Amino acid sequence: MPSLDDFSGLKPAWCPGCGNFGILKTFKDAAVELGLEPHQFTIVSGIGQAAKFPHYLKCNTFNGLHGRSLPVATGITLANHSMLVIDVAGDGDCYGEGGNHLMHTIRRNVNIKLFVHDNQIYGLTKGQASPTSMEGMVTKNQPFGVLSEQFNPMAFAVALDCSFVARGFAGDQEHLKMLIKEAVNHKGFTLVDILQPCVSFNKVNTYEWYRQRVYKLGADYNSENRIAAFEKALEWGDKIPIGIIYRNNRLDFEERIPVIKDEPLVRQPFDISKVEKTLKEFY
Amino acid sequence: MLLPKSIILINYISFRMQCEMNPAKNCDIINFMDYSIKIGGEAGQGIQTIGDTLSLVFSRSGYHVFTHQDYESRIRGGHNYYQVRVSGNPVMAPKEAIDIIVALDAKSIELDTPKLTGIGQIIYDSSALKQRHDGAQFLDIPFTALALEHGGSKIMANTVATGAVLGMLGIGLDVLLGIIKDTFKKKGEEIIKANSSAAMAGHDYAVKQCIKCAFSAAVEGKPKMLIAGNDAIGFGAVASGCKFYSAYPMTPATSIMLYVASKAKEYGIIVEQAEDEIAAINMALGASFAGVRAMTGSSGGGFALMVEGLSLAAMTETPLVIALAQRPGPATGLPTKTEQADLNFALYTSHGEFPRVIFAPGTPEQAFFLTNKAFELSEKYQIPVLILTDQYLADSQWTFDGFDLTKLKYNDYRLRGEAFSSLAEYKRHAFTESGVTPMAVPGDAKHVVVTDSDEHDEEGHLTEDIDLTLKMADKRLFKKMPQIRAEMEPPALYGNANPDIVLVGWGSTCGVIKETVDALSKTKNIAMLHFSEIYPLPSTKKFNYLGLLKNAKTTICIELNATSQFARLLRTEAGYTFNRLVNKYDGRPFTVEELTGEINALIG
Ligand SMILES: Cc1ncc(C[n+]2csc(CCOP(=O)(O)OP(=O)(O)O)c2C)c(N)n1
Numbered sequence: 001m002p003s004l005d006d007f008s009g010l011k012p013a014w015c016p017g018c019g020n021f022g023i024l025k026t027f028k029d030a031a032v033e034l035g036l037e038p039h040q041f042t043i044v045s046g047i048g049q050a051a052k053f054p055h056y057l058k059c060n061t062f063n064g065l066h067g068r069s070l071p072v073a074t075g076i077t078l079a080n081h082s083m084l085v086i087d088v089a090g091d092g093d094c095y096g097e098g099g100n101h102l103m104h105t106i107r108r109n110v111n112i113k114l115f116v117h118d119n120q121i122y123g124l125t126k127g128q129a130s131p132t133s134m135e136g137m138v139t140k141n142q143p144f145g146v147l148s149e150q151f152n153p154m155a156f157a158v159a160l161d162c163s164f165v166a167r168g169f170a171g172d173q174e175h176l177k178m179l180i181k182e183a184v185n186h187k188g189f190t191l192v193d194i195l196q197p198c199v200s201f202n203k204v205n206t207y208e209w210y211r212q213r214v215y216k217l218g219a220d221y222n223s224e225n226r227i228a229a230f231e232k233a234l235e236w237g238d239k240i241p242i243g244i245i246y247r248n249n250r251l252d253f254e255e256r257i258p259v260i261k262d263e264p265l266v267r268q269p270f271d272i273s274k275v276e277k278t279l280k281e282f283y
Numbered sequence: 284m285l286l287p288k289s290i291i292l293i294n295y296i297s298f299r300m301q302c303e304m305n306p307a308k309n310c311d312i313i314n315f316m317d318y319s320i321k322i323g324g325e326a327g328q329g330i331q332t333i334g335d336t337l338s339l340v341f342s343r344s345g346y347h348v349f350t351h352q353d354y355e356s357r358i359r360g361g362h363n364y365y366q367v368r369v370s371g372n373p374v375m376a377p378k379e380a381i382d383i384i385v386a387l388d389a390k391s392i393e394l395d396t397p398k399l400t401g402i403g404q405i406i407y408d409s410s411a412l413k414q415r416h417d418g419a420q421f422l423d424i425p426f427t428a429l430a431l432e433h434g435g436s437k438i439m440a441n442t443v444a445t446g447a448v449l450g451m452l453g454i455g456l457d458v459l460l461g462i463i464k465d466t467f468k469k470k471g472e473e474i475i476k477a478n479s480s481a482a483m484a485g486h487d488y489a490v491k492q493c494i495k496c497a498f499s500a501a502v503e504g505k506p507k508m509l510i511a512g513n514d515a516i517g518f519g520a521v522a523s524g525c526k527f528y529s530a531y532p533m534t535p536a537t538s539i540m541l542y543v544a545s546k547a548k549e550y551g552i553i554v555e556q557a558e559d560e561i562a563a564i565n566m567a568l569g570a571s572f573a574g575v576r577a578m579t580g581s582s583g584g585g586f587a588l589m590v591e592g593l594s595l596a597a598m599t600e601t602p603l604v605i606a607l608a609q610r611p612g613p614a615t616g617l618p619t620k621t622e623q624a625d626l627n628f629a630l631y632t633s634h635g636e637f638p639r640v641i642f643a644p645g646t647p648e649q650a651f652f653l654t655n656k657a658f659e660l661s662e663k664y665q666i667p668v669l670i671l672t673d674q675y676l677a678d679s680q681w682t683f684d685g686f687d688l689t690k691l692k693y694n695d696y697r698l699r700g701e702a703f704s705s706l707a708e709y710k711r712h713a714f715t716e717s718g719v720t721p722m723a724v725p726g727d728a729k730h731v732v733v734t735d736s737d738e739h740d741e742e743g744h745l746t747e748d749i750d751l752t753l754k755m756a757d758k759r760l761f762k763k764m765p766q767i768r769a770e771m772e773p774p775a776l777y778g779n780a781n782p783d784i785v786l787v788g789w790g791s792t793c794g795v796i797k798e799t800v801d802a803l804s805k806t807k808n809i810a811m812l813h814f815s816e817i818y819p820l821p822s823t824k825k826f827n828y829l830g831l832l833k834n835a836k837t838t839i840c841i842e843l844n845a846t847s848q849f850a851r852l853l854r855t856e857a858g859y860t861f862n863r864l865v866n867k868y869d870g871r872p873f874t875v876e877e878l879t880g881e882i883n884a885l886i887g
């Protein structure tokens with residue numbers, strides 16, 4: 001059985017008090033409880049504070065470009081769907097720079113577990129507005145306050161019939177751990193947006209701010225009703241729901257590719273003897 | 284200067300000259316069939332069907348064929364053409380002069396009549412074009428009426444036209460009837476019979492009515508293979524064990540993806556149409572990282588979007604093959620026309636410094652084998668390799684006696700299964716003598732595989748350490764580069780081994796330059812030097828091509844671009860400056876007559 005020690009990585013370079021620490025700790029706990037070994041999964045990430053995540057634990061890692069983690073994760077999953085593929089992104093990374101990929105990865109329903117560390121700000125580049133920054137938030141780069149409407153990843157995902165849509169909070173680790181485990185055990189693409197306080201640059205959405213607002217979806221909430229889920233996804237402000245907002249049982253992408261029905265692509269040997277026959281087709 | 288035989292292409296000039304100087308030799312039967320047939324009309328009229336069918340009849344009859352196409356960026360209307368050159372000798376470029384015009388629209392007659400050869404004929408259907416032409420070179424064939432009468436449907440007008448062309452050339456119908464049988468196998472006997480009758484009707488009509496026809500076909504031979512440039516790249520990828528191809532459609536690169544997709548089931552390949560080119564290259568990198576051979580492709584605009592991904596391949600040392608199918612730019616440019624203006628882009632694009640390889644095949648055969656070499660080198664050195672093609676090469680078909688498949692290379696450089704799990708430890712970017720760290724398949728062992736687009740340490744974790752930064756840059760660049768250069772084959776020399784005049788080209792102009800050398804070599808000491816392995820510039824150890832250039836009196840660099848990008852590369856990398864430059868940048872390829880004329884004008 002794997003233990004927490006198996007997952008120790010580089011010492012994080014995050015600011016003391018950063019919400020990312022809570023997520024990292026929770027992720028390791030979840031991995032241990034899931035019985036995952038470091039070589040059994042790959043974390044793909046982009047660029048940002050959140051994207052440094054895989055270096056701070058131990059696992060297969062492809063730390064790629066800002067905004068481009070989902071296509072890389074897609075390529076890995078299609079080449080080897082026996083590998084658990086996890087994508088860790090920032091809100092700018094995933095909802096801004098890589099927004100187009102998010103839309104299409106949801107459509108494909110590739111079996112990727114996406115965790116967005118949503119601090120509603122650009123952390124690594126020191127405090128510019130992100131797509132999830134709230135309207136009116138003043139930053140050095142938005143001196144008149146954020147003018148665009150806040151992006152709602154939950155409503156977006158439900159609208160696209162994403163197969164698993166959830167929101168967690170870095171300050172509620174037990175609940176977050178449950179979400180991580182549910183996501184890993186779900187078949188298909190999963191989006192978990194994690195409210196993550198950035199103590200250095202986001203002075204609006206603090207631990208306190210979130211704590212006063214978040215509430216857990218109860219047992220009476222039916223996460224399989226898409227219309228109700230959409231309504232739930234629209235909630236933001238005085239009350240912010242956390243939990244599994246929506247889930248469905250769509251077939252995942254890999255199941256629909258006949259070529260990899262029996263064997264992951266990476267384990268299919270290349271048969272060079274076929275080439276002779278193909279050559280004849282040109283006569 | 285020493286010239287190994289392997290790089291002197293077998294030339295047939297001497298054979299031709301012997302024939303011409305020796306009337307006793309029976310040249311006219313095997314040699315002097317060299318006809319160009321141009322099918323012109325609107326998009327959607329079936330130009331492609333007639334052209335493809337004729338080419339197939341010719342290649343299966345053992346003739347040498349060269350075809351090229353000119354089309355507009357539209358699905359219906361406009362004016363397109365398909366030109367087929369058929370000969371008893373190898374042909375590898377288009378001619379300006381046309382022997383048979385199949386005019387499916389009036390524009391064809393208007394544009395191409397001046398290009399007719401002395402024995403040239405135009406066939407057309409006066410009822411379809413609603414015009415009549417009386418000259419001796421016109422032959423009015425009622426394609427539609429014959430199709431209705433003999434095939435029962437006017438869709439078969441194209442079959443009538445195809446049969447008619449064969450009739451004019453004095454070529455029998457056996458091969459065509461065989462093709463019809465194959466094509467319509469699924470549609471049943473009725474359709475086969477109808478099409479066959481239509482073909483025969485066209486053939487008969489031409490044989491009887493084309494009194495002026497003076498064509499004579501050469502003796503038929505063993506069937507030849509017929510293949511287009513982009514199909515050859517796609518086939519090369521499939522034959523190299525490519526398992527993953529992700530791209531976004533863009534002419535003229537799309538046909539590579541289509542070819543690979545057509546083989547997906549048989550070979551077990553995943554072809555994914557990405558949401559954009561950024562996704563395409565990143566998906567391919569993900570697949571490659573996971574352990575399979577991966578490729579992507581686009582034209583200039585799409586490749587522009589891949590640029591950051593290209594440097595990601597370099598930084599993470601992830602093998603990747605990229606086809607860059609050039610079209611005239613800037614921006615959207617001329618989507619369906621041809622140009623060689625993206626060499627600089629391929630050479631210098633992307634931030635940072637890293638090794639890359641650039642190939643520019645001149646023929647479909649080279650395209651096939653260079654694609655194979657692209658995979659071999661990208662896997663061996665864990666680098667991006669670019670294959671430059673263009674609309675002209677993409678769509679041109681050539682005949683070959685076959686490809687020597689024993690020349691295909693397939694070496695699996697990845698650490699898989701046992702080979703990986705038996706290691707005591709593993710660091711994805713460990714320093715090695717060669718600069719290459721064996722690449723392991725994640726999941727095949729307890730060791731983890733870590734890589735990063737940030738500068739990283741040997742394990743793959745991000746670092747800002749001074750020493751590591753230097754050592755990693757050296758590993759990627761200086762350790763690998765000399766080995767990569769040593770893999771590059773020198774340019775091919777064609778013609779005289781000690782020439783006074785050297786015509787230099789790269790990529791798809793190979794055929795037309797070769798034929799220009801043929802045309803001029805009767806009176807001039809001339810040769811072609813053709814580069815298909817462009818970067819890193821091959822060393823002169825195997826063949827001192829720079830010496831050859833320096834010893835020549837006139838050296839002319841011929842490029843389908845405005846700024847002589849290859850000439851500049853040779854000056855930058857080898858300090859060599861050409862005497863003369865020939866540039867063409869109107870989006871159209873050179874014809875033999877046009878280039879011969881240009882060269883004559885330069886050398887007097
Ligand atoms: C193509 C590209 N554009 C811009 C950047 C600079 N950049 C790095 S991270 C980042 C935004 C980080 O914000 P977010 O994704 O929310 O991550 P966080 O740091 O907040 O976790 C930006 C703009 C980059 N690395 N690459």
Ligand code: SF4
Nearest residue numbers: 015018049123198199
């Ligand atoms: S800047 Fe914000 S997100 Fe980044 S480490 Fe510091 S607190 Fe965390």
Ligand SMILES: [Mg+2]
Nearest residue numbers: 090091121123
């Ligand atoms: Mg952020």
